[in-house]
Amino acid sequence: MKRPRHKVDEQEIMRFNMRRENEKGKTYTRTEFKELLGKMGYAKSNTIITAMTSGENPPFIRVDRGKYAFNPKPVHIDRLQKVWEDYMPYLTNRPQAILQSEIDEAVKLLKNNGYKVLRPITQYEEV
Numbered sequence: 001m002k003r004p005r006h007k008v009d010e011q012e013i014m015r016f017n018m019r020r021e022n023e024k025g026k027t028y029t030r031t032e033f034k035e036l037l038g039k040m041g042y043a044k045s046n047t048i049i050t051a052m053t054s055g056e057n058p059p060f061i062r063v064d065r066g067k068y069a070f071n072p073k074p075v076h077i078d079r080l081q082k083v084w085e086d087y088m089p090y091l092t093n094r095p096q097a098i099l100q101s102e103i104d105e106a107v108k109l110l111k112n113n114g115y116k117v118l119r120p121i122t123q124y125e126e127v
Contacts, residue, residue: 006088026069048083
């Protein structure tokens with residue numbers, strides 16, 4: 001199933017730039033940056049971080065290794081739309097085999113650290 005294309009509107013860019021102005025000069029660690037993205041309605045993935053910090057006049061700048069800040073320059077609607085266009089292929093074109101291998105790795109990591117991982121089983125009976 002194909003995801004609908006996200007369209008950045010005037011309200012979204014206005015909220016983004018207002019937040020950018022209010023938090024001018026503040027630096028975030030990678031963890032804080034992911035939380036900030038979540039609060040702003042974006043994903044907390046590494047892929048969206050790359051989309052948000054790369055290209056010409058990115059919405060965020062990488063200040064140092066693992067440190068991020070809002071770009072001091074205003075972000076235009078077309079630039080924020082480009083972030084979504086760069087990010088969407090990662091959501092729609094992920095092969096199922098890659099997704100399953102990531103799940104298998106996560107389960108293995110949890111089990112190796114003493115967690116018990118349970119899978120739900122749905123069983124149907126004829127009535």
